Amino acid sequence: MKNPSAVSVHKDYEGSKLGMWLFLFTEIILFGGLFILYSAYRSRYPIEFHDGGQHLNVVIGVANTVILLTSSLTVAIAITALRKGNRRLSIFCLSATIVLGIAFLMDKYVEWSGEIHHGIYPNSPELALRPQGDQIFFGLYYSMTGLHGLHVLAGILLLSLILVFVIREKVTGTDFNRLENAGLYWHLVDVIWIFLLPLFYLAA
Amino acid sequence: MSSFLDEGKRPGILGWILSTDHKRIGILYLASMLFLFFIAVAIGVLMRIEQLTLNPPLFAPQVYNAFFTVHGVIMIFMFVLPGLPAVFGNFFMPIMIGARDVAFPRLNLMSWYFFIAGAAIVISSLFTGNGPPDTGWTFYAPFSLKSSTNVSLGVLGAFVLGFSSILTGLNFITTIHRLRAPGMTWHRMPLFIWSLYGTAWIQLLATPIIGITLLLIIAERLFGIGVFDPAKGGDPLLYQHLFWIYSHPAVYIMILPAMGAITEIIPTFAHKTIFGYKAIAYSSIAIAFFGSLVWGHHMFTSGMSETANLVFSLLTFIVAVPSAIKVFNWTATLYKGSVEVRPPMLYALTFIFLFSVGGLTGLMQGALAVNVQLHDTYFIVGHFHYVMFGGAGMGFLAAVLYWFPKMFGKMFNERIAALAWVPIFIGFNMLYFSMLVLGYMGMPRRYFTHLPQYHYGHTVASIGSFILASGLILFFANLLVALFKGRKAEQNPWGGVTLEWQIPTPPPTENFSEIPEIKGRPYVFNPEAPR
Numbered sequence: 001m002k003n004p005s006a007v008s009v010h011k012d013y014e015g016s017k018l019g020m021w022l023f024l025f026t027e028i029i030l031f032g033g034l035f036i037l038y039s040a041y042r043s044r045y046p047i048e049f050h051d052g053g054q055h056l057n058v059v060i061g062v063a064n065t066v067i068l069l070t071s072s073l074t075v076a077i078a079i080t081a082l083r084k085g086n087r088r089l090s091i092f093c094l095s096a097t098i099v100l101g102i103a104f105l106m107d108k109y110v111e112w113s114g115e116i117h118h119g120i121y122p123n124s125p126e127l128a129l130r131p132q133g134d135q136i137f138f139g140l141y142y143s144m145t146g147l148h149g150l151h152v153l154a155g156i157l158l159l160s161l162i163l164v165f166v167i168r169e170k171v172t173g174t175d176f177n178r179l180e181n182a183g184l185y186w187h188l189v190d191v192i193w194i195f196l197l198p199l200f201y202l203a204a
Numbered sequence: 205m206s207s208f209l210d211e212g213k214r215p216g217i218l219g220w221i222l223s224t225d226h227k228r229i230g231i232l233y234l235a236s237m238l239f240l241f242f243i244a245v246a247i248g249v250l251m252r253i254e255q256l257t258l259n260p261p262l263f264a265p266q267v268y269n270a271f272f273t274v275h276g277v278i279m280i281f282m283f284v285l286p287g288l289p290a291v292f293g294n295f296f297m298p299i300m301i302g303a304r305d306v307a308f309p310r311l312n313l314m315s316w317y318f319f320i321a322g323a324a325i326v327i328s329s330l331f332t333g334n335g336p337p338d339t340g341w342t343f344y345a346p347f348s349l350k351s352s353t354n355v356s357l358g359v360l361g362a363f364v365l366g367f368s369s370i371l372t373g374l375n376f377i378t379t380i381h382r383l384r385a386p387g388m389t390w391h392r393m394p395l396f397i398w399s400l401y402g403t404a405w406i407q408l409l410a411t412p413i414i415g416i417t418l419l420l421i422i423a424e425r426l427f428g429i430g431v432f433d434p435a436k437g438g439d440p441l442l443y444q445h446l447f448w449i450y451s452h453p454a455v456y457i458m459i460l461p462a463m464g465a466i467t468e469i470i471p472t473f474a475h476k477t478i479f480g481y482k483a484i485a486y487s488s489i490a491i492a493f494f495g496s497l498v499w500g501h502h503m504f505t506s507g508m509s510e511t512a513n514l515v516f517s518l519l520t521f522i523v524a525v526p527s528a529i530k531v532f533n534w535t536a537t538l539y540k541g542s543v544e545v546r547p548p549m550l551y552a553l554t555f556i557f558l559f560s561v562g563g564l565t566g567l568m569q570g571a572l573a574v575n576v577q578l579h580d581t582y583f584i585v586g587h588f589h590y591v592m593f594g595g596a597g598m599g600f601l602a603a604v605l606y607w608f609p610k611m612f613g614k615m616f617n618e619r620i621a622a623l624a625w626v627p628i629f630i631g632f633n634m635l636y637f638s639m640l641v642l643g644y645m646g647m648p649r650r651y652f653t654h655l656p657q658y659h660y661g662h663t664v665a666s667i668g669s670f671i672l673a674s675g676l677i678l679f680f681a682n683l684l685v686a687l688f689k690g691r692k693a694e695q696n697p698w699g700g701v702t703l704e705w706q707i708p709t710p711p712p713t714e715n716f717s718e719i720p721e722i723k724g725r726p727y728v729f730n731p732e733a734p735r
Contacts, residue, residue, distance in 0.1 A: 012307065012382055014382065015307050015378050015381070015382040015383075016307075016308075018377075018378050018381060018382065019307065019308060019311075019374055019375070019378045022373075022374045022377060022378065022408055023374060025408060025409065026370050026374075026408055026409070026411070026412045027412070029409060029410075029412040029413060030412040030413075030415055030416050031416070032412070032413070032416075033412070033413045033415075033416035033417060033420075033446055033449075034416060036442075036445075036446070037431055037442060037446075040439070040442055041431075041437075041439075044439075045437070122423075122427040122428050122429040122430065123427060123428030123429075123430075128436075131437075132436060132437025133437055135430045135436040135437050136430060136431060136436065136437045136438060139429035139430040139431050139436065139438070140429075140431060142427075142429060143420065143423055143429055143431065147416075147419075
């Protein structure tokens with residue numbers, strides 16, 4: 001237990017999972033900076049944040065939440081299925097996770113296009129006419145959901161890579177550590193969204 | 205067994221830049237870092253030349269602004285921050301805990317590539333776009349949002365360097381948790397490892413904050429999102445908070461590993477076990493903890509509430525306690541030891557002296573009333589150079605001398621190393637003590653010129669900088685000569701007792717032919733003597 005180095009450095013699962021958790025801490029703190037800004041500005045501009053929340057499309061926000069939560073379920077099933085030896089189910093669920101992730105981004109694209117169509121985007125002339133609190137609300141909205149969207153994209157790429165590994169049997173029922181770590185990352189993306197939904201869409 | 209220097213998986217240069225051996229990566233860092241260090245030293249000297257002339261200025265004001273920005277960015281993000289952990293942490297941490305490598309060797313190599321990429325981006329920001337950034341290394345909003353210079357690229361480089369730092373921290377924490385040799389319990393670890401452990405946690409938990417802050421600066425410049433722009437309802441004070449939430453703990457990323465190296469050197473040359481092992485170990489963690497709570501003391505004059513000022517001032521005084529504990533323990537270790545002042549020890553003792561000056565001048569600024577007078581003056585510049593250069597930098601020089609024979613298997617000329625100390629010490633104090641005095645008289649920082657009453661002080665400082673730079677050149681020239689022409693180093697030239705001195709010089713690729721079993725505490729110099 002204390003000395004995995006004597007046996008094998010490369011298959012220290014506990015070590016690699018520790019590393020992954022540490023990385024997830026850094027991601028949470030990365031978003032933490034934005035959450036600090038959000039709280040500071042929300043207490044300064046409560047009315048504008050309320051109005052901003054009313055403007056956002058709750059249906060799309062909730063739809064995206066359902067999509068991400070389902071994808072977290074499918075990735076969890078993919079891990080368990082592989083551990084229990086059901087490789088085909090695992091591949092199916094992993095593919096489903098990726099498809100759901102893409103669906104999330106498409107949804108986001110539709111939503112952002114709508115906003116931009118209404119002239120609401122950073123530095124827009126339309127937004128400049130509005131009160132300062134509105135500008136901050138949408139500045140944060142675009143930065144936070146944008147950064148989250150980038151993380152979804154990174155997660156999709158990561159899961160696709162793992163999917164290739166599973167298909168080529170480089171990740172297997174006895175050596176599933178990389179799949180599990182990718183799953184952890186995907187759950188993190190999900191958890192951050194769980195906070196973004198009420199902070200923006202339900203702020204009204 | 206052949207050493208890691210002779211035996212690479214691939215031939216020639218590829219064997220280095222594609223190597224996942226922690227020792228080779230440590231040397232990659234050392235070489236790239238020293239190159240950047242001397243660029244920044246040269247820029248520092250140019251700034252001092254500018255202050256030699258009163259009127260007309262030698263360099264245009266805008267050039268001077270670029271000088272202090274680039275000097276700061278290179279020194280902080282590319283030399284002092286990664287300096288000790290990336291070089292000596294990489295090289296010696298696995299050896300000192302009895303492991304063959306770090307937990308994630310490939311990630312370790314990737315961290316070096318992030319480092320090089322970040323450095324390349326910053327350097328390229330000097331020559332592209334509208335000229336080098338002129339905001340100072342702090343990139344304060346709103347100026348950094350409005351400056352027409354190449355701020356975005358410079359900031360991006362700093363962001364990439366942050367990645368390198370995070371991944372190194374992550375790697376070190378995992379390694380220390382998972383790869384200690386049998387019997388190497390937490391309280392048997394060398395104290396350098398304790399300091400790296402504290403450092404790694406700060407790297408991991410604080411760096412993402414600067415990451416997001418820098419990204420927001422870029423987003424602000426590209427898209428105008430407005431979160432720091434007063435015209436759009438943003439608050440620049442929040443930028444300062446986010447910036448210092450990282451950048452104050454970063455100061456401890458710089459100083460903690462240097463303290464760790466000093467803690468290795470002092471018992472070796474006092475031939476005596478370290479005084480207060482646990483106090484030093486836990487003070488490293490205490491510094492990491494309290495150091496994360498004092499960022500507000502950079503903002504006393506920025507318009508925070510009085511309550512916040514008081515709390516941050518109190519915490520600033522508290523964080524001095526664990527640092528002082530270390531200084532007392534080093535001094536107590538020397539007491540009744542058989543002290544042998546060979547070059548590494550000479551620089552280590554210099555560290556204690558200069559760091560104490562830096563620490564105490566820091567406390568002066570932690571006092572609210574004094575801070576109003578000293579804020580943004582040369583006093584600050586003098587203070588943080590005493591800490592960063594006199595502390596972290598001197599710790600780096602001491603560590604280079606201490607571990608050079610082990611790393612390269614060559615012995616340097618000890619007399620020249622000691623001789624180089626004279627100009628370094630004299631030049632250092634002429635340069636930075638003058639700054640303390642100038643700042644107390646009211647000389648503001650980051651001005652390209654000065655009033656006539658400050659001319660005398662500036663002249664002394666500039667002459668000091670030339671002496672200091674020549675000392676540094678002598679110091680590293682000596683090592684360079686040793687690298688090619690030095691006589692072969694013994695396995696244990698200083699009589700150290702930690703694990704790195706128990707293996708051949710230079711270390712074999714696998715470090716240990718057999719993983720050692722640790723039976724007792726570190727720093728036992730005379731096992732028979734009653735303790």
